[in-house]
Amino acid sequence: MKRLVILGAGTAGTMMANHLHKSLNRPEWEITIIDEKEEHHYQPGYLFLPFDIYEPEDIVKTIDEFIPKDVHLVRSGIDKIEADSNKVLLSNGDVLHYDVLIIATGAKIAPEEIPGMQDEAWHKSVFDFYTFEGSLALRNKLREWEGGRLVVHITEMPIKCPVAPLEFAFLADSYFKNKHMRERVEITFVTPLSGAFTKPKATEALDHLLAEKQIHIESDFAIERVDSINKKIVDYGGREIPFDLLVTVPTNKGDECIERSGLGDDLNFVPTNKATLQSLAHDNIFVLGDASNIPASKAGSVAHFEAEILTENILRFIHGEPLKEEFDGHANCFIETGGGKALLIDFNYTHEPVEGTFPFPGVGPLRLLKESRMNHMGKLAFRWIYWNMLLKGTHIPFVSATMQEAGKEF
Amino acid sequence: MEKQICGKVIHVNEEGYLTDLNEWTPEIAEELAKEYDITLSPRHWEVLKYLQSEHKNNVxxxxxxxxxxxxxxxxEFxxxxxxxxxxxxSKIAGIPKPASCL
Incomplete structure (x- = not known):
């Protein structure tokens, strides 16, 4: 019997377990998935939790219910991968041999990278919303906050869901308006990039949103440290931005087990072929989702499209056939803009988000790169799709793994 | 769009970043640097070469x-x-501006 091992039962790993359980030959292949956690979180929900739009129970389920019964779920941490001998060493002391390995260990925040970020003010006046704990602590803070300077901040790229910080700023504007305290809150968006929008078409189509919502932009800010005593962030060029409430997206890194295994770059992301999803260092290791270093967005939709292509490539690899160089960096994301509206964007490695219709060219019903209530309904409906279709590896009708060019205004 | 520089026509985007690194030459870099009142020293060149090599590796x-x-x-940077x-x-090195997805 041969063994395929999946590291990580998050969005990417769970989807792969479901795809492969349907398509791998049994009983020739055994599938094992490893994760130390009990819970599966709908991570896009972390954006809504602080604003009391979602409750914790909306975004937390158990890992077990999404793993097929004949896939072995091993509940253990991962010590390291010994790629030269095709072994995974588990924290519980067990050693697992594999024929094919899928790394889906994701990305997580590393606030310790920035001096002062995680000191005594952490989750008191300095918050993240990329963890359940951070998002929930921020909800409790916002419920009682009386106003002042809210700074929404990105430390450095790449980060998961790159537009989430901007969505946070938009939703904060709505939230404080609804609480009749918008005039008591100053919202500043701080980015290491050249602006809130960095692509020409998006800048042209969306820049007006910032003025409408009175969101002040501080661009090209490369943070050096957080001074939580004097409540300011300081950049390497000496610029200072004061805050009363800092909502930051810390540096994102891959899992420490990647570092222990010597398989990652300096942020612990695994060097990966961006078209085949095969590891650059080892033929029988594939990398899915946020764990890889490919220049696609770190987002669930990307992992979803990758999973469809990777399933085929793993079958090809097992049969000794050449891999398909098919993944094009396709991402498809709903973006909340506040006030019950949202945008939809669809893009890949070569095409920036543009205006158009989706999924049917010329018809829609969804409009790309334009604010609408329908897109907001789409974003809310997506939670159901995530739990009931996406994780289970069910193909979403009319949405192809590679990006469709028809119906778009390039 | 096109831009005339050092007697050559190069292709740049709306913000003046080269869209094809193959069109980049050291002379073009020197001209682009002048737009920021920078005279390129050996240290500048080391940094520019590093940026280009990282870009080629998709980093x-x-x-x-x-x-x-x-x-x-x-x-020093x-x-x-x-x-x-x-x-x-990045602009002087002929590589794209660091960007997000939107």
Missing amino acids: PLSIRKIGKSNVVDIK YALFPQGPLKIS
Whole structure:
């Protein structure tokens, strides 16, 4: 019997377990998935939790219910991968041999990278919303906050869901308006990039949103440290931005087990072929989702499209056939803009988000790169799709793994 | 769009970043640097070469990452390319501006 091992039962790993359980030959292949956690979180929900739009129970389920019964779920941490001998060493002391390995260990925040970020003010006046704990602590803070300077901040790229910080700023504007305290809150968006929008078409189509919502932009800010005593962030060029409430997206890194295994770059992301999803260092290791270093967005939709292509490539690899160089960096994301509206964007490695219709060219019903209530309904409906279709590896009708060019205004 | 520089026609985007690194030459870099009142020294060239090689390997660049590269520390990077070192050095190196997905 041969063994395929999946590291990580998050969005990417769970989807792969479901795809492969349907398509791998049994009983020739055994599938094992490893994760130390009990819970599966709908991570896009972390954006809504602080604003009391979602409750914790909306975004937390158990890992077990999404793993097929004949896939072995091993509940253990991962010590390291010994790629030269095709072994995974588990924290519980067990050693697992594999024929094919899928790394889906994701990305997580590393606030310790920035001096002062995680000191005594952490989750008191300095918050993240990329963890359940951070998002929930921020909800409790916002419920009682009386106003002042809210700074929404990105430390450095790449980060998961790159537009989430901007969505946070938009939703904060709505939230404080609804609480009749918008005039008591100053919202500043701080980015290491050249602006809130960095692509020409998006800048042209969306820049007006910032003025409408009175969101002040501080661009090209490369943070050096957080001074939580004097409540300011300081950049390497000496610029200072004061805050009363800092909502930051810390540096994102891959899992420490990647570092222990010597398989990652300096942020612990695994060097990966961006078209085949095969590891650059080892033929029988594939990398899915946020764990890889490919220049696609770190987002669930990307992992979803990758999973469809990777399933085929793993079958090809097992049969000794050449891999398909098919993944094009396709991402498809709903973006909340506040006030019950949202945008939809669809893009890949070569095409920036543009205006158009989706999924049917010329018809829609969804409009790309334009604010609408329908897109907001789409974003809310997506939670159901995530739990009931996406994780289970069910193909979403009319949405192809590679990006469709028809119906778009390039 | 096209831009005339050093007697050559190069292709740039709306913000003046080269869209094809193959069109880049050291002479073009010197001209682009002049737009920021920068005269390129050997240290500048080392940084530009490093940025180009990282770009060719699809490595996303950040100021902190460059600071840890052993090529240049962050203080010197700011001194070499004042006022937004990453976006200015990227432009002179002929590689795209660091960007997000939107």
